[in-house]
Amino acid sequence: MPTKSSAITVPMRAALGLIGPATARGIAPDELLSRASIDRGLLDVPRARLSLKQFSRLFAAIVNALEDEALGLHSEPTRPGSVEMLCRTGVTTSTFADCAQVIARGCNAVLRGFKVDCIAEDGELQITLRERGGDPEKGLLAYEVPLLTIYAIMSWLVGRRLPLVCADFPCPPPRHRFELRSLLAGTIRFNQPHAALRFTEQANSLHIVRNAEEIPRFIRRAPASFIDTLLVRDSLASEVRRVLQQALPSLLSLPQVAERLAVSPRTLHRKLEAGGASFQRIKDDLRRDMALHLLTRGTTPLKQIATHLGFSDPSTFQRAFAQWTGLSPGEYRRRTQPRTAEKGHEGGVC
Incomplete structure (x- = not known):
């Protein structure tokens, strides 16, 4: 079963935080949700999460509608192209x-x-x-x-x-x-x-x-590229996540991951704690994000997803998923199946 290291999800809280100011400025939320392929019913599920692609499309839709890279959060807009200008100045x-x-x-x-x-x-x-x-x-x-x-x-x-x-x-x-x-x-x-x-x-x-030739892709993929820069690269937590993901469906213990990263279990625990992370939280977040990724990107049977993520049986997976999101895996899939309108431009700017 193919997986991607970029299968990171974004909490619905972040989407609601963006939709609120846009709505206050006269933008119809249904139009934004449609462009991002987000089911409106998910807004009422506090623990729901979005894929990076959905979040980036929502971000881009708001920027385009308001012509404001600050998303209507401030009294004066930040005109489109501002972030690119900062990047070009920096290089x-x-x-x-x-x-x-x-x-x-x-x-x-x-x-x-x-x-x-x-x-x-x-x-x-x-x-x-x-x-x-x-x-x-x-x-x-x-x-x-x-x-x-x-x-x-x-x-x-x-x-x-x-x-x-x-x-x-x-x-x-x-x-x-x-x-x-x-x-x-x-x-x-x-x-x-x-x-x-x-x-x-x-x-x-x-x-x-970086050089100027790399800027267009960085901007085009934003904010996914921003999250990728801050969350995925050069982070011990991301290395632990990578090792755990590569081992699926086997669920590695902290000592096993420490051995693969050539550090002692005590050192790994201490460094994760210093960075505000925990081994169990990384493992839980990985399985949650991979479950959401697989549910929304295809028709893989629930039993196969449960097995791939290291669950002993489908019922255990369903209980864990309900704790993560407040919905059953089947209901979540029904609400997040990609729409034909989803095809097209991926990114946005912020």
Whole structure:
């Protein structure tokens, strides 16, 4: 049974967060859902998840409808082409330290609701976002989108997820802290005076490895390419996920995975914990995402999917799937079967 390392899913929370502001600006949600091949009934399933392709199409549909790469989250739009401009500015530099300076200046031109600064202090670099005017932006998503976009762009430019001292958000902590932490290689702090990314000193000497010819594909696949940069590449958790996936239907234990990665079980456990991950969570997320991937991409019998994912019998798989999503595998498949309109352009920009 073929599988893909890119079979990563996105929580419905993220889709609802994008649809809400777009709807408030007069965009019909049914049209957005249709273009992304998302069944409207899934919006009422709190634990439902989307494929990266569905999420990217939803993202692109909102950007195109609003002509705003900030998705209607701010008082002033970020015009289409802004993210590409930041990428093209970044590839003209040679080191991360220089790149951070030009990216910050470029953000001032496109993120009109923020004053963006790049500050060097005690060997570290900070990119700070402060609201222009007296009223701060409301809601975590208003900070999450620009910070993750900046972080993904710069990580892509240097060819690895950049190490962070911390990421600051001027709002209360959300319930999805674990998922946010998996995207950011550092401590996350909430209720801070302003939004910021603080990079470790060793990041300064990293070199820019991308070129202008690579930018169109990176932009075309966004935000899937952004998530791929932050979640899949150069991450111990992603290496553990890869080893577990390659071994399916066998379910490896932590010591077995540690042996294949040439580290001790204690070291693997400690490093995963330091990165905000756990072995059991990675295993559960892999099986969940592979189940969703296989259910929505074909007609593989449920029994075969259960066997492939290492479940002892179909009923055990069905109970686990219901815990993950709130639906049975059969019902989820019925609600997410690809539509003929799904064929076509894959990506979007953010």
